[in-house]
Amino acid sequence: DQQVKQNSPSLSVQEGRISILNCDYTNSMFDYFLWYKKYPAEGPTFLISISSIKDKNEDGRFTVFLNKSAKHLSLHIVPSQPGDSAVYFCAASVSSGSARQLTFGSGTQLTVLP
Amino acid sequence: DTAVSQTPKYLVTQMGNDKSIKCEQNLGHDTMYWYKQDSKKFLKIMFSYNNKELIINETVPNRFSPKSPDKAHLNLHINSLELGDSAVYFCASSQEGYSPLHFGNGTRLTVT
Numbered sequence: 001d002q003q004v005k006q007n008s009p010s011l012s013v014q015e016g017r018i019s020i021l022n023c024d025y026t027n028s029m030f031d032y033f034l035w036y037k038k039y040p041a042e043g044p045t046f047l048i049s050i051s052s053i054k055d056k057n058e059d060g061r062f063t064v065f066l067n068k069s070a071k072h073l074s075l076h077i078v079p080s081q082p083g084d085s086a087v088y089f090c091a092a093s094v095s096s097g098s099a100r101q102l103t104f105g106s107g108t109q110l111t112v113l114p
Numbered sequence: 115d116t117a118v119s120q121t122p123k124y125l126v127t128q129m130g131n132d133k134s135i136k137c138e139q140n141l142g143h144d145t146m147y148w149y150k151q152d153s154k155k156f157l158k159i160m161f162s163y164n165n166k167e168l169i170i171n172e173t174v175p176n177r178f179s180p181k182s183p184d185k186a187h188l189n190l191h192i193n194s195l196e197l198g199d200s201a202v203y204f205c206a207s208s209q210e211g212y213s214p215l216h217f218g219n220g221t222r223l224t225v226t
Contacts, residue, residue, distance in 0.1 A: 032212050043118070043204055043217030044157070051212055089157065100145075100208060101170055102215060104157040 003027045004092050006105035014113050019077040021108050023090030026071060030092035032100065035064060035075045038087045038107070047088075048075070080112045117141050120205045120218035127195055128226055135190045135221045137205030144210055145169070146188035148180060151202040151220070160203075163188050164210075195225045 005024045013019045021035075031052040036044035050057040050064045050073075057064050063076045073092075077084055090105040120137040127133050139146060147170075148160040161180040162170035168180070177193045192199060202222050206215040 034214055036217075041219070043206075043219045046214040046216065049212070049214055087155075091157075100213070100215070101159055101162070102157075103159075107155055 002106075003030075004090055004103050004105040006088075006090055006108050008108050009106070010109040010111070012111045012113060013080045015082055016079045019075075019080045019084065019110055019112070021075040021077075021088050021090070021110065023073040023075075023105055024071060025073065025092050027092070027094070027103070028071070029094045030103075031095065032093045033064070033066060033073050034091045034093070034102070035062075036089040036091060036104075037084075038089060044089055077110075080110075082112045082114050085110055085112050118205055118207055118216050118218040120203075120221055122221060123219065124222050124224075126224045126226065129195055129197060131195050132191070132193045133195060133223070134192070135203055135205075135223075137188050137190070137218060139186055139205075139207040139216070141207055141216060143207035143216070144185060145208050146182065146185070147206040147208070147215060148188065148190050149204040149206060149217075150174075151204060153201070157204065161188075161190075192223075195223075197225050199223060200225045 034049040035047040038044045065074045087107040089107045091102045093100045093102045118139045145164045147162045163182045166182045179191045182188045202220045205218040208215045
């Protein structure tokens with residue numbers, strides 16, 4: 001039972017344009033959402049996060065939007081750069097005492113074309 | 115000055131063997147985790163330790179045993195390795211609260 005879904009396994013975008021990566025979740029108990037970026041043979045690198053009390057968080061070229069009623073999360077990258085080419089994972093979490101149990105989506109391979 | 119480091123990066127071994135993966139973090143975080151990335155690329159939590167105490171223990175075979183000698187280290191021991199254990203294992207750490215996890219670069223385990 002996938003609680004976090006990334007329905008697009010891949011996305012190609014022209015350099016300078018906007019990249020929009022989408023994520024859907026089913027568990028209404030999730031209260032913290034994150035995006036990670038992963039290059040081959042490396043670990044996931046934290047990109048940006050948002051708590052459930054917000055609907056938008058921005059950090060430079062990256063903006064995450066949260067629509068709680070639709071249980072939908074999206075990551076906007078603008079402008080897209082070739083170095084953004086990587087696999088992007090959406091993750092959602094609930095607090096479990098002092099630890100955070102992250103549930104990941106299956107990832108979206110973003111390719112930014114020069 | 116790697117924040118979360120795990121060794122070895124690659125591990126090839128035969129069925130039935132016992133192996134360990136080591137993880138260390140120098141971020142001063144209180145909580146450490148082990149995640150497994152399966153063949154479908156899903157990252158799934160296996161264990162979580164907070165200050166050397168087990169907090170999360172998902173359904174994994176008891177052949178997998180985490181050991182935390184101190185809050186900066188969380189090692190993963192695997193006994194009687196099976197073919198299905200082949201995967202990439204990631205160590206991570208975090209502070210408490212709304213804090214992201216920081217991951218190591220993974221250990222690719224191949225069981226032949």
